[in-house]
Amino acid sequence: MTDSLELWNAPNRMLFGWGAASELESYLETFDAERPLIVTDRGVVDAGVLDPILDAIEAAGASPEVWSGVQPDPTDEVVHEAARAYDDADADLIVGVGGGSSIDTAKAASILATNDGHILDFTGSGNVPNPTPPSVYVPTTAGTGSEVGHWTIVKDSETDVKEEIGDVELLADLALVDPELTASAPAPIKAATGMDVLTHAIEAYVSIKAQSQTSALALDAIETVGEYLPRAVAYRGGDKEALSEMSRASMEAGMAFNGAGLGAVHAISHQIGGVFGVPHGLANAIVLPYVMEYNLPQVPELMVDIAEALGEDVDRSHPAAVEGYKAVRAVCRLGDAVRIPETLSATAAERDAIPRLVEQALEDGSLTGNPRTTGADDIEAILENAFEGHLEYEDRR
Structure with missing residues (x-):
């Protein structure tokens, strides 16, 4: 049994x-x-x-x-x-x-x-x-x-x-x-949807519902996005290899979260998109590093895996919480490389709506996969940080 x-x-x-x-x-x-x-x-x-x-x-x-x-x-x-x-x-x-x-x-x-x-x-x-x-x-x-x-x-x-x-x-x-x-999608669409792939993969990888097969797919998708997204965005209609790898990563990440579920990023971005019409991939891309920073204390070893998959030089002899922070930095750098805004303030989302967004996010099914218990105060803090562009480490670049 x-x-x-x-x-x-x-x-x-x-x-x-x-x-x-x-x-x-x-x-x-x-x-x-x-x-x-x-x-x-x-x-x-x-x-x-x-x-x-x-x-x-x-x-x-x-x-x-x-x-x-x-x-x-x-x-x-x-x-x-x-x-x-x-x-x-x-x-x-x-x-x-x-x-x-x-x-x-x-x-x-x-x-x-x-x-x-x-x-x-x-x-x-x-x-x-x-x-x-x-x-x-x-x-x-x-x-x-x-x-x-x-x-x-x-x-x-x-x-x-x-x-x-x-x-x-x-x-x-x-x-x-x-x-x-x-191939014909404009660069901003490729950037936002590509970061959506990354969000799916990262949330599936750290989900409390993760399985061996979903984690394998998720980690491969993370590595692929880190390597190929900038190329896919840079060349409109070109770079067949990059476009093919991004499509493969999207499919892999989709299968991963179909089994493992998602987390707080999606619970929040669903509300931002529903209330303000912010495109889903863009909302995910902006919120992702702030949720990763929140989840880091709960899953530091998994964050180290993500950092390594994104090309960071990690030292596993160091505390996982320290090395895991490199995953947050890597996601920020990737977002910068494909011109994702750093804050929700750069979108149509309004800071005054945070109480409403929090209330709705708490009812979102995606939240059940988040690795760290997430209450109203936690979601409010994540949203405040996402509007302010506030992360703990000093150098986002």
Whole structure:
């Protein structure tokens, strides 16, 4: 008899590689789909990123419909619009193409395709009773890892709170990761989504729910982001190797936190994004070092591992708390290298809202994975530091 149980879910199929979108045709035959609905946003359509996917679907003899109404931080209202589009198209396959918002919208709409009720009725874990339609998720950013996870985030349009819905029914039947689709993203998007990957990996690595396989994936993703993110950001449309490695890291980090959970960074950033519309990756990138500093006393040895993965010269004969601080410094330096603002004051977030942000963060499910017990006073202090740019060590550079 085991002392504890570990649960780790992954998509049914994963296809990774440069130009993988053109291979979608052969996989569609396994779904016997005739009317796929593509859920995406106008930016993806206008950039032409959708073209190889449409070509592959049509080559398979299917007739796709495109719904491009996805908005950042999708609300329950947007999700219901997407679900109506699925019904109106008499669709038999849902294909989410885009960043995390597009894939999250597609996941949530897939719930409503086969289950009655309001999307927020399914908040929590394991609350989707009926099987969802076949699904293909195709990311166009190296960021959220949503294509390999069983969670979706939907913002309540009345409260601005981001609600989490998790169920194995939300796992992709095919997660198709084509790094070429990320090439046209602007540098600020690559930077913020890349730091989102790092946040996923670090939070999964230090989570109290970490497992051997999630930790291995997380640590590899941390090392990859540290090495390749600056290159991926620096060369728009170029550096095939860096873009490919960042897409791989995003997928690895997504699988890692899908099993290990997240922590206080996400519990806080969900509220900043929900209330003020700060992009998720950017909010994570800014808050990350402040939460790492808070967590350091609880997991100093793990922070040493992170520092080493990020290229810091660590001496394991020194106290772990001292060497672990190098992880915080390394994250700050990486953020500086890709021009991430150092404080929340540089965003649309307002300091006066800290009490509200604290209250909401305490109810966020991500907080349950944080390695250090985190109360209202702790979250308030983290937020104050993040608005002020206050970290304990002297030289951020």
